[in-house]
Amino acid sequence: MQRFKLTIEYDGRPYAGWQRQDNALAVQQVLEEAFSQLLQGAAVVVQGSGRTDAGVHALGQVAHVDIDADFTAQKLREAINYFLRKVPISVLEVDAVDAEFHARFSAIKRHYIYRILNRRAPPTFNEGLVWHVMTPLDVDLMHAAAQVLVGKHDFTTFRHVHCQAESPVKTLDYLSVERDGDELHIKAGARSFLHHQIRSITGSLKLVGAGRWSKDDLKASLEARDRQALGYNAPPDGLYFRSVEFT
Amino acid sequence: MQRFKLTIEYDGRPYAGWQRQDNALAVQQVLEEAFSQLLQGAAVVVQGSGRTDAGVHALGQVAHVDIDADFTAQKLREAINYFLRKVPISVLEVDAVDAEFHARFSAIKRHYIYRILNRRAPPTFNEGLVWHVMTPLDVDLMHAAAQVLVGKHDFTTFRHVHCQAESPVKTLDYLSVERDGDELHIKAGARSFLHHQIRSITGSLKLVGAGRWSKDDLKASLEARDRQALGYNAPPDGLYFRSVEFT
Numbered sequence A, B: 001m002q003r004f005k006l007t008i009e010y011d012g013r014p015y016a017g018w019q020r021q022d023n024a025l026a027v028q029q030v031l032e033e034a035f036s037q038l039l040q041g042a043a044v045v046v047q048g049s050g051r052t053d054a055g056v057h058a059l060g061q062v063a064h065v066d067i068d069a070d071f072t073a074q075k076l077r078e079a080i081n082y083f084l085r086k087v088p089i090s091v092l093e094v095d096a097v098d099a100e101f102h103a104r105f106s107a108i109k110r111h112y113i114y115r116i117l118n119r120r121a122p123p124t125f126n127e128g129l130v131w132h133v134m135t136p137l138d139v140d141l142m143h144a145a146a147q148v149l150v151g152k153h154d155f156t157t158f159r160h161v162h163c164q165a166e167s168p169v170k171t172l173d174y175l176s177v178e179r180d181g182d183e184l185h186i187k188a189g190a191r192s193f194l195h196h197q198i199r200s201i202t203g204s205l206k207l208v209g210a211g212r213w214s215k216d217d218l219k220a221s222l223e224a225r226d227r228q229a230l231g232y233n234a235p236p237d238g239l240y241f242r243s244v245e246f247t
Helices: A027-038 A073-082 A139-149 A197-209 A215-224 B027-038 B073-083 B137-149 B197-209 B215-224
Strands: A002-010 A059-065 A089-097 A109-119 A132-133 A151-154 A169-181 A183-190 A240-244 B002-010 B057-067 B089-097 B107-118 B129-132 B153-154 B171-181 B185-189 B239-246
Touching: A002 A027, A002 A073, A027 A059, A027 A089, A059 B129, A073 A089, A073 B027, A073 B137, A089 B107, A109 A197, A139 A169, A139 A183, A139 A197, A169 A197, A183 A197, A197 A215, A197 A240, B002 B073, B027 B057, B027 B089, B057 B073, B073 B089, B107 B197, B137 B171, B137 B185, B137 B197, B137 B215, B171 B197, B185 B197, B197 B215, B197 B239
Parallel strands: A059 A240, A109 A132, B057 B239, B107 B129
Antiparallel strands: A002 A059, A002 A089, A109 A183, A109 A240, A151 A169, A169 A183, B002 B057, B002 B089, B107 B185, B107 B239, B153 B171, B171 B185
């Protein structure tokens, strides 16, 4: 039995999120079925580093899988991508790892990016891959305000009511807002995130960028520790799980 | 009657190219029908700066249109995008211009970009929006070789057999090859291009990047002035009409 680390890119549009579930198709299930096909029907569990919601994408989700067959990492990548050829899921890298490696528990930092298309005209190439915001957003105001969220805080305001995390206290390592042409990129990194945390932060920063909220309003919203104090929850469309760092 | 300049973005995947034709749907036709809807059935001609082939995209195609109705540029943009809301065509900018402005004849420089996805794993977000090349390509070799094509040359080798241009002699102002992560970007600018010129150049540069052609092979191919001497014609997928400069 050999454990492999998989770095995975996926377009979240057709999927009900990362995690396998009963009534809808998830990325994890598609991957597990592809591995089963490759391994003549053997049951395979693909363990991810983190869950993503329905419609959320990944540039570098990481997962691990245990395989009882003789594959080099390279061969496994080519073979699994063959079985994924009809779906928008692609295994970018495969590495053979020790049995101690665990995609979820060995992860020490997770990075996300949120893409906002900020222009009047609708998206053409990126429908469902960006959040289309027509109001002009002030990126400098957004970046400055974002800094009040960096560090260790009780993020109850920015947490989905069904979030399963034991504590609402998280340490946000960085939160930046940059403009790249028509797009705004919000980048965030932390050991772990609460459910909807980045979407809730993004929605609130949009209010700041549009001039409807000040930095102090954002701070007050955080300090309220109350979901009712949230400004706005951004849609899943623009969110990408970017990469994971391990011990 | 007021003439308007339109800057247009489109995803070329569903279309038979820019130019209206009898048996397939073209971008020009979709735009003309949208203007007709907006103007209660009036016939409208949308004149583009340049044709694009089936499956080729635009980030900044420019066209002009004459409108016999009272619209500000801003209002016209909002209104036409409403009628384009179900298709991957979007009018980025509208400017009121003099009747002397002509999208095709006033254009003095056209810019294109060709995107190659250069990695083993298949595309997930960009199927049909990039050319997927699995062989590792040497961007420095490609850029260096590209410079033999810059300047005034007889580009017969890099011209489609059905190209309608009077002369195969064109002046290529610049041709650059850069890497951006997994992608290679080939950028080209000229007053005008021959039919398939950039795709033919791209296909040949790919041979250079893969180590199958030297810079001298590329030069010999150019100097042969013979379509049979072409290395390879790249698919339309990765080609984008980027912008146009006017007198």
